[in-house]
Structures are given as structure tokens and as C-alpha cells.
Amino acid sequence: MALDEIDKKILRLLQEDAHYTLKDIANKINLSLTPVHDRVKRLExxxxxxxxxxxLDKKKLGNNLTVYCQVxxxxxxxDTSEGFNQSxxxxxxxxxxxYVSGNFDYMLKIIIPDMESYHHFHQKKLSVLPEVSLINTVFVISEVKSTTVLPI
Amino acid sequence: MALDEIDKKILRLLQEDAHYTLKDIANKINLSLTPVHDRVKRLExxxxxxxxxxxLDKKKLGNNLTVYCQVxxxxxxxDTSEGFNQSxxxxxxxxxxxYVSGNFDYMLKIIIPDMESYHHFHQKKLSVLPEVSLINTVFVISEVKSTTVLPI
DNA sequence: TTTCAAAACAGAATATTTTTCTGTAAAATT
DNA sequence: AATTTTACAGAAAAATATTCTGTTTTGAAA
Known part of the structure; x- marks a missing residue:
């Protein structure tokens, strides 16, 4: 369960690119295939x-609008929370x-084609949920950073 | 550039699991290896x-706290924006x-070990940036959903 | 409609990668 | 010190990705 420096190096590489081969990784960290293979399997x-x-590229898929909904x-x-979560x-x-602390209960991130789709989502899918009382929308104007990489 | 139904099926599968083999995908959508291979290469x-x-599992890596910072x-x-972005x-x-619309300028998501680390991050890394005037912290109490899958 | 070119596909051959197997060296435990 | 466990290297086997050849289908132009 405890990660040593080799495990961390492997994880840092795999976070960047899941298609690195065992050979790629082995070369980068100066090991043979076996320990790299064993360690990856253990980490899995x-x-x-x-x-x-x-x-995937969200814009190339036609999703040009990102918004945060504060609900x-x-x-x-x-029961109210659970019902909302399931929906x-x-x-x-x-x-x-x-589920968050502060002046509202939930912070949602929505990725959607355009303003018209958001209007529809807001009116027909979110505000209609029986648990929802208030929605405050924050529009993303420009994305500065978005990563799945965690610091290790 | 236009995606047909087969492309979409491939993308839906790969979003779920990047380790599906071409054979896996070919079987699931009733095609031979060649078209699946060609399409994936084209999509790339x-x-x-x-x-x-x-x-990676953030909690197993010791990151037990998620917060939104409204800056x-x-x-x-x-110039102010660009300086902040770079930092x-x-x-x-x-x-x-x-970068967002509303009562503040930026919405940040922070993943960090614990409250002490957040205190340090807030005081020593974020609030010290010359472009930052105000930080409002929203703490995540419980994660309901977090996905990289986009609707296709 | 007919012809032609391009695109999409199937199957096989090849190259690469993953997985398994065998054995050795180092480290930890008794 | 002896023994077990762990980590590793190298090779063999299995699985996968890539390339090649050729056929069918599709779409465009004559």
C-alpha cells in the first residue's frame, strides 16, 4: 500500500499517458519489464x-458551453439529498x-453544446427536480486549466 | 470530421475504458479489426x-480535501488575467x-491532502499572487459524481 | 444509367506488446 | 546464520497492434 519512489514515477508517467508501453516506462526509469509489470498490476x-x-475534445464534439450551477x-x-444525487x-x-459548504448546497459542472441547450437543461431537467429550490448559474467564459493529473 | 454512428460507438467505448483492445471494440460493434483500427487512428x-x-484514486494518494476557490x-x-493564468x-x-461570469472572476478546483495543506496553499501560494484581490472558499463535503465521459 | 474513383471493410502476415515462466540477488524475518 | 520474502532480470509464450493485399460498397462524374 505504501508507495515508493519507483511507484510514484510509474504513476506520474501513466497519469500523463495511459498508452506508454511497459518498455517505455522501463526505459524511462531504468528497470526491466518485470518489475514495471508487477508494480502496475499491484497498483491496479x-x-x-x-x-x-x-x-475527447469537447469543442470538436460540439460542446461549446461550460457552466457551474450552484444549487x-x-x-x-x-432523503432530499439522496433523491437529488440519484437524479x-x-x-x-x-x-x-x-455537496458543498456555504450559501448553497451543491456545486455542479455542466458541459453542453450551447446556450439554447443550457436553457433546455435548466428549465426541463434541473429546475424540475422536486428537491431543487434555487439555481445560480456561473458561466465559463474561458478555460485556463483542466487536468486529470494529481500531484504525487 | 463528421462522426457517423460507428465513430460514436467507438468513442463511447474508449471514453469508458482506454484499455479496450481493438478486438474488444470490433466484437462489440460487429466489425473486423481493420475499420476499427483505421477509425481510431483517424479520430486521433x-x-x-x-x-x-x-x-488515480485521490484519497488513496492522500488527497482528502477538495475545494472550490472563487477568486x-x-x-x-x-495583463492581470494573463499573469494570473500563468501562475x-x-x-x-x-x-x-x-475564467467566469458573475460576482467573481475565476472558479478554481483544488485537490489537496487536508485542511492544513489548504491553509498553506491559500496563504502562501494563492493569496500571495499580486493579481489576487479576494478568495472565497467553498469546501466539498461529499463527492456525488465526477466523470471524464462527455455525452455523445 | 454506366463508369470510375474513393472509401470502407475483411482476412492474413508481421511487428510489437503484454503476460507468464524460470531463476538470481537482495532484503527482511526468524 | 538460516530461511523466507521481495524485487528484479532475461527469455518464452500469448495476445495485441500494425501493415499488407484484395474485395465490396459507396458516391461522384460522365
Whole structure:
């Protein structure tokens, strides 16, 4: 479970590019294939490595609008929260949803084609949820940084 | 550049798991290896597929705290923005940074070990930037959803 | 419609990569 | 000091990606 410096080097490389081969990694950290293979398998088994995914270009897929929705629920009960959570999991436009502290209850990140789609999403999918009381929308004007890389 | 239904099926699969083999994909969509291979290569070349990355378990890496920082700059000029942007790119704890509309200028997402680290980050790394005037912190209490999958 | 060129696909051969196997050296435990 | 465990190297085997050849389909132009 404890990560040594070699594990960390492997993780740093794989975070950057999941398509590095074992040979690539072995060369970069001066080891043979075997230890690299064994370590990656261990990191997968221990769940340190969660999954390998493909990142697509959202704009090339027609998603030109990103917004944060700050949502306040009607009640702060467990059942209300759970109902809201379940609904959110079924909305593919919602790529992040976090229960938060402060003047509202949830922070959502929405990725969507354009303002018209957002209007539809807001009116027909989000505000109609019985648990939702208030929605404050923050529009993203320009993306400065977006990474899946965690500091190790 | 235009995506047909087969391209979309491939992208949906690869978004889920970048380690699906061509054979896996070919089987799932009833095609031979060749067209799957050719299409993936085209999608990479066209930049629809941006990159393949590895997602790590942030908690198992000791990052138990996620926060949103709502940052207001001292001035809304181009130079101020650019200076801030550059500084942010060098902060590995900042995994998202967006210039936004509303009562503040930037929405940041920070992933960090604990409250003490956040205190340090806030005092020594963020508030010390000459462009920063105001920081409002929103703490994540519980993560409901977090995905790299875009709707296709 | 007919012809032609281009695109999409299948199957096989080849190259590369992953996985497994065997054995050795180093480290930790008893 | 002896023994077990862990980490590693190298080679063999299996699986996968890539390339090649040729066929079918599609779309455009005559």
C-alpha cells in the first residue's frame, strides 16, 4: 500500500499517458519489464490506479458551453439529498456534482453544446427536480486549466 | 470530421475504458479489426481523441480535501488575467481553473491532502499572487459524481 | 444509367506488446 | 546464520497492434 519512489514515477508517467508501453516506462526509469509489470498490476489491484480513460475534445464534439450551477435544495434532509444525487447520476451533461459548504448546497459542472441547450437543461431537467429550490448559474467564459493529473 | 454512428460507438467505448483492445471494440460493434483500427487512428489524427490518461484514486494518494476557490482579481485587465493564468498553470493542486461570469472572476478546483495543506496553499501560494484581490472558499463535503465521459 | 474513383471493410502476415515462466540477488524475518 | 520474502532480470509464450493485399460498397462524374 505504501508507495515508493519507483511507484510514484510509474504513476506520474501513466497519469500523463495511459498508452506508454511497459518498455517505455522501463526505459524511462531504468528497470526491466518485470518489475514495471508487477508494480502496475499491484497498483491496479490496490485501486491506486482506478481506470484508464480516453479524453475527447469537447469543442470538436460540439460542446461549446461550460457552466457551474450552484444549487440549493428545498430541504437539507437525507432523503432530499439522496433523491437529488440519484437524479444527477442520470444526467450526462453533469460531469461533476459535489455537496458543498456555504450559501448553497451543491456545486455542479455542466458541459453542453450551447446556450439554447443550457436553457433546455435548466428549465426541463434541473429546475424540475422536486428537491431543487434555487439555481445560480456561473458561466465559463474561458478555460485556463483542466487536468486529470494529481500531484504525487 | 463528421462522426457517423460507428465513430460514436467507438468513442463511447474508449471514453469508458482506454484499455479496450481493438478486438474488444470490433466484437462489440460487429466489425473486423481493420475499420476499427483505421477509425481510431483517424479520430486521433483529427484530435477528437485528445489523449489517453490514467485516473488515480485521490484519497488513496492522500488527497482528502477538495475545494472550490472563487477568486476576484485586483484589476480586470488583460495583463492581470494573463499573469494570473500563468501562475495557476504552475500550481499542481489546481486541477481546474476557469475564467467566469458573475460576482467573481475565476472558479478554481483544488485537490489537496487536508485542511492544513489548504491553509498553506491559500496563504502562501494563492493569496500571495499580486493579481489576487479576494478568495472565497467553498469546501466539498461529499463527492456525488465526477466523470471524464462527455455525452455523445 | 454506366463508369470510375474513393472509401470502407475483411482476412492474413508481421511487428510489437503484454503476460507468464524460470531463476538470481537482495532484503527482511526468524 | 538460516530461511523466507521481495524485487528484479532475461527469455518464452500469448495476445495485441500494425501493415499488407484484395474485395465490396459507396458516391461522384460522365
Amino acid at each position: 489491484k490496490d485501486g491506486i490506479i482506478e481506470k484508464y480513460v480516453t479524453i 440549493t435544495l428545498t430541504k437539507q434532509t437525507y 444527477i447520476l442520470n444526467l450526462p451533461e453533469v460531469v461533476e456534482c459535489n | 489524427k483529427d484530435g477528437i481523441i485528445e489523449k489517453y490518461v490514467t485516473i 476576484t482579481l485586483t484589476k480586470q485587465t488583460y 495557476i498553470l504552475n500550481l499542481p493542486e489546481v486541477v481546474e481553473c476557469n
